[in-house]
Structure formats: C-alpha cells, structure tokens
Amino acid sequence: MxxxxxxxxxxxxxxxxxxxxxxxxxxxxxxxxxxxxxxxxxxxxxxxxxxxxxxxxxxxxxxxxxxxxxxxxxxxxxxxxxxxxxxxxxxxxxxxxxxxxxxxxxxxxxxxxxxxxxxxxxxxxxxxxxxxxxxxxxxxxxxxxxxxxxxxxxxxxxxxxxxxxxxxxxxAQVVKDEWGIESQLAAVPIYGQCGDERYTNVDKMILKRVPVMPHGLINTRELVGADGAALETYIGWLRARIAQLRSSHDYEPVIHLDVYGLIGAVAAGSIDKTADIIQRLESAAGPHLLRIEHPLDAGGRDAQIAALAKLRQMLKARGSKVGIIADEWANTAEDVHLFVKAGAVDMVQIKTPDLGSLHNSIDAILDCHQHGVGPVLGGTCAETDLSARATTNIGVATGVTQMLAKPGMGFDEGFNIVFNEMNRVLRSAKALNLADV
Structure with missing residues (x-):
C-alpha cells in the first residue's frame, strides 16, 4: 500500500x-x-x-x-x-x-x-x-x-x-517535560474498587492501608435503600470495620462511593432530598471524609452540570464537607472544562478510555488543577494491565488527587499493578537523576 x-x-x-x-x-x-x-x-x-x-x-x-x-x-x-x-x-x-x-x-x-x-x-x-x-x-x-x-x-x-x-x-517524564509541569514526579493516593465483594475486599483494602476506598459499585436501588437507609448501614459497617482492622490510628481512609445516580433516583429527582440523604451518609461516615461520585443523573451534560452545581451549593450552605464527583456526562476534555468552569463539583473523574487519546486526559487534569477542582484519574475495571500502567505514569506526572487501582474487580490485582508501577517510576526517576523525589 x-x-x-x-x-x-x-x-x-x-x-x-x-x-x-x-x-x-x-x-x-x-x-x-x-x-x-x-x-x-x-x-x-x-x-x-x-x-x-x-x-x-x-x-x-x-x-x-x-x-x-x-x-x-x-x-x-x-x-x-x-x-x-x-x-x-x-x-x-x-x-x-x-x-x-x-x-x-x-x-x-x-x-x-x-x-x-x-x-x-x-x-x-x-x-x-x-x-x-x-x-x-x-x-x-x-x-x-x-x-x-x-x-x-x-x-x-x-x-x-x-x-x-x-x-x-x-x-511520566515525557508528560512532565512536554507539558512543562514544574512540580516533581510524586506518589499520589490510590483508591480501591471492591466490585460486588463489598465486604471481603474492604477487609483487604484496610489490611493494605489503601488511602481511598471502597468505590462500592452501588448500582441498584436496593443497595441505596429507601431514603438511603441501606447505604447508611453499609457506611456504618465500613467505619466500624476500619476501626476494628486497622493496624494504627493514623490510618483514616477517605470513603469514596460511586452510586451511579441512584441517590437522586431514590429521592425521586429532588435535589433537596438528595442532599438530605447525603448528609445522613456523611454523619454515618464520620470521622472519615466522604466522597460521592455521580449522586444523581440529570439525563444530559448541561442538565447534569446545573443539577450538580445546585446540589453542591446546597450542601456547602448546610456546612457539609462531602466531596461531589462528576462521572457520567464528563466524557471529553471539553465536558470536563464545562463542569469545572461552572463550579459544579469538587472533583471530576477523568475516565481515561472515555477521553480517548491520552493527551486529552492530561489536558483535562491540568484544567481541573487550574480551576481548583480535584482530578480523579479513573478508568474502568474493563481495562488491561498495559493501559493501567500508562495512566499511572500520567497520574504521577500531573499530581492527581487520587488514582484508581485498576483493572479488574478483584482489587488485589489492580492495586498491585498501579502501586508497583507508581513506585517503579519514582525510584527510576530518582536513580536516573530525572526528579527530586
């Protein structure tokens, strides 16, 4: 040819x-x-x-x-x-x-x-x-x-x-050099994904001192329960289990839950009721910080930005410290820019396969930083070890707020891949005098 x-x-x-x-x-x-x-x-x-x-x-x-x-x-x-x-x-x-x-x-x-x-x-x-x-x-x-x-x-x-x-x-060094990132390559918090094993895999995360957990895969109404009761019970169990299994009191992981829009669905679309449920969940999580990913689904990008902005403002006015995270409808670097420019969220999941070419994920992460919004370097359980290692390098180079342990739903394997790649990069950079880490 x-x-x-x-x-x-x-x-x-x-x-x-x-x-x-x-x-x-x-x-x-x-x-x-x-x-x-x-x-x-x-x-x-x-x-x-x-x-x-x-x-x-x-x-x-x-x-x-x-x-x-x-x-x-x-x-x-x-x-x-x-x-x-x-x-x-x-x-x-x-x-x-x-x-x-x-x-x-x-x-x-x-x-x-x-x-x-x-x-x-x-x-x-x-x-x-x-x-x-x-x-x-x-x-x-x-x-x-x-x-x-x-x-x-x-x-x-x-x-x-x-x-x-x-x-x-x-x-990671290529990203740092080509985007002119002045900060040094550095470790970032990893967050674990438990899949359907919402109890056994949590134990593994606690024993391995994972800093952000457990994602939860809260993908059915039953897992949220009427007025959030089932999810409130689960968070209470999480808090008690952390206290029971942790090896020292300085381990206080952030509780991060992806609820697939179902808190809003249980609240029948009411943002007031969605905020009520989230505040009860926050009380159940204390003293751990709580982050809620995709608390509601408004059915489209612009509507999602407006709804999350209203929810976030309402929660802040009530004194809540829950971090609201965008996921669905933030599928491109342009989408991410609109979410962060509007002040609609505290964090955005940069779901790397959705953004396509990796340079879009890098641009979106740096855009989040510029607007004071925390970038969550995510992705999916459906990825591979190779894609996970590549995006780990991006997380280390750009200093994301947290980075998903991926791929898979078994937790151990994804945590192994991301944690070890992060440490390989940092140790290599130091040994090669590429970074002061």
Whole structure:
C-alpha cells in the first residue's frame, strides 16, 4: 500500500533525520479486558443477576446480552531501531450510555487499525508525544466508529515510543517535560474498587492501608435503600470495620462511593432530598471524609452540570464537607472544562478510555488543577494491565488527587499493578537523576 501523507505531516518527520526514530510497522492483536461490558440500561431496568451473568434482554445498542466479556486490542508500533512500543485499546464497563460511544468488537477494531490506520502512521517520528498523539487522533476521528477506544490504545503506544526515544523510558517524564509541569514526579493516593465483594475486599483494602476506598459499585436501588437507609448501614459497617482492622490510628481512609445516580433516583429527582440523604451518609461516615461520585443523573451534560452545581451549593450552605464527583456526562476534555468552569463539583473523574487519546486526559487534569477542582484519574475495571500502567505514569506526572487501582474487580490485582508501577517510576526517576523525589 502506498504511503501518502499530507504535506504538513513532514513536520512530524523531523528536522534532524540522524536522530529520528520512526514508525515502520503497526500491528494490532485482539485481546480481552479485565471484567465485562455491561448493559447499564438493562440493569437499571431490572435485569436480574444469575451468578456472574444477568438474566434479561439487552437494551443498549451494540449489546447482544446484558453482560458480555470485555475486549481489548493491543497496538504495537515497530520502530526504526527495532523497539516495539505497546498500548491497549479499551472501553469502559458501561459503554453506550451517558454520552459514551458504543462498545467495540476487538477483531474488527484490530483489523481496522492494521488496514486503515497503519498506512497513515508509517514514517512518523515518535519523539514528540504531544504532536504525534494529536495527529493520530485526527486520523482516527476520520476513520473509525470506535474513535476513543482506538485513540486510547494508539496514544499509549505513542507515549511508550516517546519515552523510548528520549532514552529514559519513563512515560511520566515525557508528560512532565512536554507539558512543562514544574512540580516533581510524586506518589499520589490510590483508591480501591471492591466490585460486588463489598465486604471481603474492604477487609483487604484496610489490611493494605489503601488511602481511598471502597468505590462500592452501588448500582441498584436496593443497595441505596429507601431514603438511603441501606447505604447508611453499609457506611456504618465500613467505619466500624476500619476501626476494628486497622493496624494504627493514623490510618483514616477517605470513603469514596460511586452510586451511579441512584441517590437522586431514590429521592425521586429532588435535589433537596438528595442532599438530605447525603448528609445522613456523611454523619454515618464520620470521622472519615466522604466522597460521592455521580449522586444523581440529570439525563444530559448541561442538565447534569446545573443539577450538580445546585446540589453542591446546597450542601456547602448546610456546612457539609462531602466531596461531589462528576462521572457520567464528563466524557471529553471539553465536558470536563464545562463542569469545572461552572463550579459544579469538587472533583471530576477523568475516565481515561472515555477521553480517548491520552493527551486529552492530561489536558483535562491540568484544567481541573487550574480551576481548583480535584482530578480523579479513573478508568474502568474493563481495562488491561498495559493501559493501567500508562495512566499511572500520567497520574504521577500531573499530581492527581487520587488514582484508581485498576483493572479488574478483584482489587488485589489492580492495586498491585498501579502501586508497583507508581513506585517503579519514582525510584527510576530518582536513580536516573530525572526528579527530586
């Protein structure tokens, strides 16, 4: 196939050809994610659990069943010096809702990458991640239906390639250098995700002194209960269990719960009643700080911003210190900007697969910092070890407020991957005299 590029792409092909490292081949292999793609609309409509499966009919376009195995695509860039840079395309557990693109199918996406994207990347110099990521995103936008999933994996490989070209192999340092981040590479708090094992996995988190926990996966009305009673009971158990199992009194983790809009649903859409429930939950959590992710769902981005702003203002006026976190409807860097500019939330989950190319996540994180809003570097249980390591480097470089232990729903594995990658980066940077850490 002929290698043709627009004239301006020559800017990506370097001034000093003696030092250039270019893409010579693009390979893509279908893979699996670490959990499942779940049809959230069907689950909210009453699909019943049956062991690890769900009974009922799919409702979201792209799904054949309510629960389907998560998929991934590994993107491999063979460089001119023989190095193979890698990244994984992935999508979130609840695809196709909340403004997100439909689920992708790995075999189809891998074929598209090799057939349609590869010719556009041949010969591209990889030394500037920010520049190549922007170019690749534009190409992908014109070629793919699963734009964000594709750009997510390709950008990880490009970041890996840029770190290799720099000689130090630290993706975090590439981010710090290219965005001009003055702060040093530093450890950030990790928050654990318990999945459906809301008790056993909490014990593991306490024993491992996880600073933010447990996410909770509060995805059915029953888990919230009438007027929040069931969730209040669970938070009370959390507080007691922490006190019982912690090894020292200086361990006081933040309690972070993702409620998938269900507090608002239980409150019949009333923001007043939603605030009442949240205040009771805050009392149950004391002395631990409480963060609530996606407390209500207003059905669209602008409506969500308005509703969360009203809720947050109401809580602050009542003296509440609960952190309100945006999730659904904050799917792009532009969306995140609108949430933080409006002062609608205390924190925003930067759900990395939803933002596509990694440079968008970096921009969104720095935008949060600029507006005094805490960036939560999230993602999904449906990702891979490779994507988790790449985003860990971003969290370390940008100093996020907290960073999800991912992938998977078993907790131990995701915590292992993120914690160890963070420490590898920091120790390597110090040993190589790249950072004062």
């Amino acid at each position: 002929k290698r043709s590029h627009p004239w301006w792409l020559l800017l990506l092909k370097v001034e000093d050809m003696s030092r250039s490292i270019t893409i010579q081949k693009v390979i893509a292999s279908p893979g699996v994610g670490s959990f499942f793609f779940d049809d959230q609309a069907a689950i909210k409509a009453g699909a019943q659990r049956d062991g690890a499966a769900y009974k009922g009919k799919a409702q979201t376009p792209g799904f054949q069943a309510v629960r389907e195995p998560a998929e991934s695509v590994s993107v491999m860039l063979v460089l001119s010096d023989g190095y193979i840079a890698k990244g994984d395309c992935a999508s979130v557990q609840y695809t196709g809702v909340g403004g997100r693109e439909p689920r992708f199918h790995a075999a189809q996406l891998a074929a598209q990458i090799e057939q349609n994207l590869a010719p556009q990347l041949w010969g591209v110099d990889v030394r500037s991640f920010r520049r190549t990521a922007g170019y690749a995103e534009k190409v992908i936008d014109g070629l793919f239906e699963s734009k964000r999933a594709a750009a997510y994996g390709v950008s990880q490989a490009l970041l890996d390639a840029a770190a290799h070209a720099a000689g130090h192999h630290l993706m």
